[in-house]
Amino acid sequence: MDSISTFFTANHEAIYFAYGLVFFVLGLAIALQSRTYSRLDIARSLSWLSAFGFAHAFYEWGDLFIPIQAPHINPTLFRFLHDVHLLLLALSFTFLFEFGVALLNPLGRARWLHGVSGAVLATWIFVVYFPLASTISDFQTWHNMANALARYFIGLPAGLVAGYGLRQHTFQRIVPLKVPHIVKMLQYAGILLLIYAVLSGLIPPAVPFFPGNVVNSTTFMQLFKVPPAVFTSLLGLGLVVAMIRALEVFDVETARMIESMEQQQILTAERDRIARDLHDGAIQKVYTAGLLIESAQKMADSDPLSTRLEKAVDVLNDAISDLRHNLSELYSSPQEEPFPVAMKKLVDDPRFRSLVDISLDLELPDNHSLSPPRTDHVLAIVNESLSNAVRHARARRVKITARSLDGHLRVAVEDDGIGIPVNVEAGYGLRNMHDRAHLLGGEVNVNALNGGGKGTRVTLDIPWADER
Secondary structure (H helix, E strand, O other): OHHHHHHHHHHHHHHHHHHHHHHHHHHHHHHHHHOOOOHHHHHHHHHHHHHHHHHHHHHHHHHHHHHHHHHHOOHHHHHHHHHHHHHHHHHHHHHHHHHHHHHHHHOOOOOOOOOOHHOOOHHHHHHHHHHHHHHOOOOHHHHHHHHHHHHHHHHHHHHHHHHHHHHHHHHHHHHHOOHHHHHHHHHHHHHHHHHHHHHHOOOOOOOOOOOOOOHHHHHHHHHEEEEEEHHHHHHHHHHHHHHHOOOOOHHHHHHHHHHHHHHHHHHHHHHHHHHHHHHHHHHHHHHHHHHHHHHHHHHHOOOOHHHHHHHHHHHHHHHHHHHHHHHOOOOOOOOOOOOHHHHHHOOHHHHHHHHEEEEEEEEEOOOOOHHHHHHHHHHHHHHHHHHHHHHHHOOEEEEEEEEOOOOOOEEEEEEOOOOOOOOOOOHHHHHHHHHHHOOOOOOOEEEOOOOOOOOOOEEEEEEEEOOO
């Protein structure tokens, strides 16, 4: 064991260089991966972790280079370098503290922590450079005490807040993205920060007060034969690996943004195609049919036939009006309307109310809502289900329920119609429902009720938020 202790003592320069290098790489890796355009909350907190890495690296390298320069500089400059060295330690811990606060802020937690790190840093500077400096004449003793106070009152809380904040942020903001490998890396990083808080915050140089007079770097070395810097270097290395792997979350976000853009382009192209077909095909054909019926009406002699033709013209005019309305809606922007309100409007539509008895049961939390595009897709699926119940199932009663279950929206449409055939071939309506559910990141199921007897149930299950 003495040989191990001797080895580390003889190579302490290499240890401190490696220690500083680990944290410098941490700061550099995060700085190079900065994503100012990202919509993820974690992107706005990583600059603090990068600043911590750089500041802590220069602090550790100060332990290596300041003693080397001591014989070649005057005492005033030597004292100034040590002052900067201590400030780098306190600043690095302050940056780490702010990293934890920035992670907790989007979660609405620990808002009172804003400004705490700055106040503690200012208090530390005042105590160290005024009361402590005036009462402690020995420079090394003063330096060790200033170091210990920075670790106890800034470093330890900073590591605990950062570790806790990273874990909480991961569970509430990253887990819903369904990227388990990134979640695992962030969890590891949170644990490493908590361990770092203990090792770096509770093991200062030897000082003449508790607990530093019992637990310090000297007693640690005597007990484990390995300097604390070795353990903290390994922790820092693990933190670097975990954070670099976790930064892949930005690549995932970018890939999903591109996928969303591609889907939007596909939808836009399909919308344009449908608009052209409606304008150039369906509307023109219906309009032509209306003209033919009008000409037939003029030629009809009997009043009953003329009356029936007149009604046919009215129906065709209504159809043209509906087609033009649908054509304009293809290019209209989504309207901001709460999902429950939109559901009630759909159910109250006279097209359905006059043909079937509809009951609506909504049990939805007030703090959950769908975006306008997602609301439109859900309403389209419910609309298709109601149309099928009226046209094909010849139902008399329809029950619609909407529930919030485990972060998902589940909508069920049940009718008492003739039921759906066992091996029914999916037509355009059913395919459209499945396509819309896929775009929403969920699924739709159509099943016969009562073991294949009367009734059909359409169930839509989608996440509340757009996770694609």
